[in-house]
Amino acid sequence: MVKTMQWQGKSLTLLDQTKLPLEITTILCHDYRRVGEAIKRLEVRGAPAIGAAAAFAMVLGWQELMDACPKATATTLLPAFEKTKAELIATRPTAVNLAWAVEKIYTLALTLPEESAAAVALTLETLANQIYEDDINVNKRIGINGAALLPKKAKVLTHCNAGALATCGWGTALGVVRQAFVDGKLAMVYADETRPLLQGARLTAWELEEDGIPVTLITDNMAAWTMQTQQLDAVIVGADRIAANGDTANKIGTYGVALAAKHHRIPFYIAAPISTFDFSLADGGHIPIEERDAMEVKQLQGVVTAPQQAKVFNPAFDVTPSDLITGIITEYGVLSAPYVENIKKLQNKLQEED
The missing domain is CATH 3.40.50.10470 (Translation initiation factor eif-2b; domain 2)
Structure with missing residues (x-):
């Protein structure tokens, strides 16, 4: 069974579904904007899949904010992170799983204002991976x-x-x-x-x-x-x-x-x-x-x-x-x-x- 997506810690690889069945090609996303683009273009599609992809995109978004402001605290990154959330939710309006996953990641970040930005990144990554694994288990049930x-x-x-x-x-x-x-x-x-x-x-x-x-x-x-x-x-x-x-x-x-x-x-x-x-x-x-x-x-x-x-x-x-x-x-x-x-x-x- 071919994988829809694969998380690599600093990037997300997506199966390009617009090329199927003639080509099996992947897209390497290093930032949340490219994931959002893939969602808009239907390169990744299906309500649960775009929810999981958006969760990983949120992690990429947080990592990008950290890289841009190395000395910033988690609290100071939250306003920009909220904009990342809004951009991703706007990519496709009908599938509620997208907003559900993005809000889940954002809400977790809100509960960690005292943590370092790096610690928050690890926690958000853990949740995104959990959303991915949970979806497979849920589907089997x-x-x-x-x-x-x-x-x-x-x-x-x-x-x-x-x-x-x-x-x-x-x-x-x-x-x-x-x-x-x-x-x-x-x-x-x-x-x-x-x-x-x-x-x-x-x-x-x-x-x-x-x-x-x-x-x-x-x-x-x-x-x-x-x-x-x-x-x-x-x-x-x-x-x-x-x-x-x-x-x-x-x-x-x-x-x-x-x-x-x-x-x-x-x-x-x-x-x-x-x-x-x-x-x-x-x-x-x-x-x-x-x-x-x-x-x-x-x-x-x-x-x-x-x-x-x-x-x-x-x-x-x-x-x-x-x-x-x-x-x-x-x-x-x-x-x-x-x-x-x-x-x-x-x-x-x-x-x-x-």
């Missing part, structure tokens, strides 16, 4: 919880890429797929190609092929017909932000897949870690939706496919209402309706653990 929902010889449809490439390893939606495969109960994964950037075709199909997991690639507009003709057992997708009522933002096209699944009476599951929940938002109407460059729609890997003057609407995400979601698979178990009540119980449990 999500996989176990999700695989238990599937029948033998399961046929599953997924959208976009919520696998090892979108996380620190194993995956969320594809973590469920991987566990089902390990358990000997997976017959086939149908992967939507996921226009306009083809994360399903370039990443999901490649990732599953690399691991020997059976996969059939389909175009996005084949999903409903595939549901009708291929006897699917479940749809499993990832998430970039989940509101307090269960409404879920995920890669554009997910909402349509959920509607088709509802019509065909196929269970539709979200697989996501607790860090993807935004308890502060009452519903999906408050989730910010990133809109991206029109050229992503008007060309395909450099080949022009539309009139250059054509107007384009290019939201990167859509929101699936909770009444279309059969269950939300987390490391704590599977949440089901009533979502407001059950998500609140989960929030209370997390607060008790803290």
Whole structure:
């Protein structure tokens, strides 16, 4: 299983996902700005992965501030560190894991004003590494919880890429797929190609092929017909932000897949870690939706496919209402309706653990 990122103490190496599947190349990031650029460009992508990458970027940011002001105390570095935090959060607005990880690192720095700047750097690095390792462990628990929902010889449809490439390893939606495969109960994964950037075709199909997991690639507009003709057992997708009522933002096209699944009476599951929940938002109407460059729609890997003057609407995400979601698979178990009540119980449990 290829690594999404690797921390080297003074730099972060990222797998360049914009080059897959044709090239396996990496990007060496020596400062937080380059990590932020990689997040914007989708060189690193997937809510959990960009959260972990941003955590390491915060460490690089603190190291940069120390190098610029060798005699500075931790307290004097905090105002500039807050600006680093704001820059990273602004790179992509929809995935809440990004802000969650960055705030976690920044909040820890706030609790250490009496420490030396060097001591704070080591503590922040330890937390970033913990966020990375925790994500892999969380994904494996999500996989176990999700695989238990599937029948033998399961046929599953997924959208976009919520696998090892979108996380620190194993995956969320594809973590469920991987566990089902390990358990000997997976017959086939149908992967939507996921226009306009083809994360399903370039990443999901490649990732599953690399691991020997059976996969059939389909175009996005084949999903409903595939549901009708291929006897699917479940749809499993990832998430970039989940509101307090269960409404879920995920890669554009997910909402349509959920509607088709509802019509065909196929269970539709979200697989996501607790860090993807935004308890502060009452519903999906408050989730910010990133809109991206029109050229992503008007060309395909450099080949022009539309009139250059054509107007384009290019939201990167859509929101699936909770009444279309059969269950939300987390490391704590599977949440089901009533979502407001059950998500609140989960929030209370997390607060008790803290």
